Amino acid sequence: MALILHADMDAFYASVEQRENPALAGLPVVVGGDGKRGVVAAASYEARKFGVRSAMPSSQAKRLCPDLVFLPGRMKLYAEISAKVREIFYRYTPVVEPLSLDEAYLDVAGSLRLFGPVEKIAQAIRHDVREELQLPVSVGGGAGKLVAKIASKKAKPDGICIVPDSQTLDFLRPLPVSEIWGVGRVTERKLHGLGIATIGQLADHDVVVLERALGTWGPLLHSLANGEDLRTVECDRGRKSYGEENTFGEDATDRETIEATVIAHAETVASRLRHDGVEARTVTLKYRPSGPNAQFTLVTRSKTLTRPTNDGALIAATAMRLWDAEPEGIALRLLGVQVTGLDGERPVQLGLFQAEQEDPRADRLNSALDEIVAKFGPKAVKRGRT
Numbered sequence: 001m002a003l004i005l006h007a008d009m010d011a012f013y014a015s016v017e018q019r020e021n022p023a024l025a026g027l028p029v030v031v032g033g034d035g036k037r038g039v040v041a042a043a044s045y046e047a048r049k050f051g052v053r054s055a056m057p058s059s060q061a062k063r064l065c066p067d068l069v070f071l072p073g074r075m076k077l078y079a080e081i082s083a084k085v086r087e088i089f090y091r092y093t094p095v096v097e098p099l100s101l102d103e104a105y106l107d108v109a110g111s112l113r114l115f116g117p118v119e120k121i122a123q124a125i126r127h128d129v130r131e132e133l134q135l136p137v138s139v140g141g142g143a144g145k146l147v148a149k150i151a152s153k154k155a156k157p158d159g160i161c162i163v164p165d166s167q168t169l170d171f172l173r174p175l176p177v178s179e180i181w182g183v184g185r186v187t188e189r190k191l192h193g194l195g196i197a198t199i200g201q202l203a204d205h206d207v208v209v210l211e212r213a214l215g216t217w218g219p220l221l222h223s224l225a226n227g228e229d230l231r232t233v234e235c236d237r238g239r240k241s242y243g244e245e246n247t248f249g250e251d252a253t254d255r256e257t258i259e260a261t262v263i264a265h266a267e268t269v270a271s272r273l274r275h276d277g278v279e280a281r282t283v284t285l286k287y288r289p290s291g292p293n294a295q296f297t298l299v300t301r302s303k304t305l306t307r308p309t310n311d312g313a314l315i316a317a318t319a320m321r322l323w324d325a326e327p328e329g330i331a332l333r334l335l336g337v338q339v340t341g342l343d344g345e346r347p348v349q350l351g352l353f354q355a356e357q358e359d360p361r362a363d364r365l366n367s368a369l370d371e372i373v374a375k376f377g378p379k380a381v382k383r384g385r386t
Contacts (some may be wrong), residue, residue: 245336
C-alpha cells in the first residue's frame with residue numbers, strides 16, 4: 001500500500017498568471033525575463049508544446065515560439081498561494097515536507113483510517129486545490145519518496161498516478177537511470193560507461209562495482225533501484241535561507257552598479273526577514289562572471305556575523321566587503337545576495353560589547369521603511385545608490 005504522496009503544482013508560476021488574467025488562458029505563457037540575458041522560470045503547457053521549458057534562455061524560447069507571452073515573476077503572490085496550497089495538504093496529514101513553493105511530500109500512513117485509501121486522499125487533494133484555488137496539481141504515490149516523485153511526473157498534467165507496493169519494481173525497472181532524483185549528467189555518463197541505462201540494469205548490477213565507480217553514492221543508488229527507499233518525510237523543516245538575485249541585461253563592471261544592486265537585494269532580503277520575524281547570521285554573495293563558460297561558473301563568498309541580523313544596511317555592507325576582496329575587473333552576468341543561519345537553528349552567543357548591528361537607530365529606520373512600503377508599495381522609498 002502506498003504511503004507517501006508527492007504533490008507537484010503544474011507549471012505553477014505560469015498557471016497562477018493564467019488564473020489571474022483569464023485572457024491568458026490557452027496562450028503560451030512564460031514567466032521570466034525577455035531580455036537577451038533572460039531565463040525562463042516557468043512555462044505553461046501551451047508553451048511546452050513548442051519545446052519551451054524552465055531554465056531555458058529566453059532567446060532560445062523565443063526562437064521556438066515567437067508568440068510567447070513573457071511576464072515578470074511575482075514571487076510574493078506565488079508564496080501566498082503556495083501557503084494556501086500547503087494548508088490544504090495539512091488537512092489530510094500533519095506530516096508534510098515542502099520542497100519548494102510548488103511541490104511537497106506527504107506521509108499519509110496515519111490518514112488512511114480517517115480519509116480512506118491513498119487514491120481517495122490524492123483525489124481529495126486535487127479536488128480541493130482545483131475548487132478553492134483554481135489551479136492544477138498532479139499527485140503521485142508510492143511506498144517511498146523515489147516512486148512517489150516519479151509517479152507525480154508520470155501523472156502530469158493535472159493527474160494522479162499511484163503505484164502499489166506489489167508493482168514498485170515493475171514500475172521502476174524500465175525507466176532510465178536519469179529518473180532517479182540526484183542522478184545528473186555526470187553520474188548518468190558514469191553509469192552508461194558501466195553499461196547501465198535503465199533502473200532495472202542498475203538494480204541487477206554488482207554493488208561492489210558501483211561503489212568502486214561512484215563511492216558511497218553507488219550502493220545507495222543500487223538500493224533505490226531495488227525499491228529500497230528508507231527516506232522519511234521530514235515535516236516542519238522550515239525555511240533555511242532568504243535570497244535575491246538578478247541577471248544583468250549588459251555585463252556589470254563598475255562598482256557603483258554592483259553596489260546599487262547589492263543594496264537593493266539586501267534591502268529586499270532584510271524586509272522579508274523582518275516580515276517573517278527572523279534574523280540571519282551568515283551573508284553570502286554569489287555571482288556569475290561573464291564569459292564563454294559563464295553558465296557553468298557560480299562563485300559564492302560567505303561571511304558569518306557575530307550576531308544574527310535583519311538589517312539591510314549591515315547585510316549590504318557585509319556583501320560589499322566580500323565583493324571588494326575579489327580580484328578587480330570582473331565582469332558580472334549574475335549577482336545575488338543570500339542569508340542563512342536563521343535564528344532558532346542555533347543558540348546566539350552574547351558578546352561583552354555591543355555589536356555593530358545593535359544600533360537602535362537602525363531598528364527605528366527599518367521599522368519606518370517597513371511602514372512606508374506597507375502603505376505606499378515597494379517602490380515608495382529606497383536607500384541611496386539604488
